[in-house]
Amino acid sequence: MSSPAQNRKYAVFEVLKKKRKITSVAEELGVARKTIYQWIKRYKDSPFRYKLDAFKPRYIKGNKHPKAYKHRFKNKLLRLIVKNPGLSTTLLAGKLGVGRHAVYSLLEELDLTSKEKRMAFTRLYVGPKRLGKDIKISIVRGILAKEKNISEIAREYHLSRKAIYEWLARYQRDGKVEDKYLRGFEHPKAFREKEERLILSKVTKAPELSIGKLAQKLPYSIHGIYNVLKKYGLTHGGARIAYAASQRSKPSFLPRFLDRIRLVWEEFIPSLAPAPPPSPEGYGEPKPPRLAET
Known part of the structure; x- marks a missing residue:
């Protein structure tokens, strides 16, 4: 079956080079004569270097x-x-x-348009293009019991046959089918608490540094540092400056219990004493004492 571009090229060349009638070419291809006239016009109007591009479809499809x-x-x-x-x-x-x-068209492609199908998909889904361990075991056991062949299972679960063959070989060798994808702290590139503290301490000391500058001063990649900063909401420079200021304002030690009592005593107890008499300053000259009448 020829492509639309090949049909356009064939029609234009048949008319222009072989001098065939447009009516006969249109009947052969099953298109209207007006369509062939449009193809010829587009071909003639195109520059010499881009003549063949005139046959390509203008409507973009797919992704x-x-x-x-x-x-x-x-x-x-x-x-x-x-x-x-x-x-x-x-x-x-x-x-x-x-x-x-x-969203609906994508659900239609994934065959998840109904609530029941989405509920069933939830039980199978582990991550992008991954299935749960129990589902893998059931697939492998079904193949060994010859209930279904590998091609049918691959179409049903939208998997490649190569992946199913790998599960089958792993099950026959080790007796189990486990997910090789490591998560959390088990992942070889995961940051432990020690690494996170080191990154945060560097941010506290120099909050003006960008993520790229932090990566130059620390033995970690930009992507890893960004993920740690994203976890604590410190991806923006202003947030890092505010975080550094809050960390510096914290006391370096905690006062002991007796120190706290003395601090409270010194600050609050003197304020409970009666106020001294007002100073005569600001009230004019003091009046002489009044003598008693004789």
């Missing part, structure tokens, strides 16, 4: 379309469904901040 943004939030949509599978299409679109039509 290259400027409005085809639904695949950009696919993983966000899946995580949102796993967190709350009871949300409707309208609520999902509202939480993602996109149009309802885009």
Whole structure:
């Protein structure tokens, strides 16, 4: 089956070079004569260097379309469904901040248009393109029991056959199918509490440094430092300066109990004494004492 570009090229060359009638070419290709006239005009109006580009379709389809943004939030949509599978299409679109039509079309591609399908998907989903351990074991056992072949299972779960073969070999070798993806502190690139304290102490000492400058002074990558700062809400320079000021204002030691009592005594007890008499200054010259009458 020829592509639309090949049909356009064939029609234009048949008319211009072989001098065929437009009516016969239109009947052969099953298009209107007006369409062929448009192809010929576009070909003639194009510069010599870009003549062949005149046959390419102008309408962009798929992910290259400027409005085809639904695949950009696919993983966000899946995580949102796993967190709350009871949300409707309208609520999902509202939480993602996109149009309802885009969300519905993506749900249609994923076969998750109904609430029941989303509930079933929640039980299977572990992460992007990953399944739970129990689901993997059931798939492998079903293959060994010859209930289904690998191609059918791959189509059902949207998996590659290579991945299923790897699970099968791992199960036959080790007797288990575990997820190789490490999470949390088990991940080799995870930051422990010690590394986080080191990064935060550097931020406290020099909050004016950018993330790139921090990466130069610390043995960590920009991405790793950014993730730690994002965890504590310190990705912006102003937030780091405020954090450093709050850390510096904290006392370096905690006073002992007796020190606290003495501090309270010195500050508050003198204020309880009666106020002294007002000073004569500001009230004019003092009057002489009045003599008693004889």
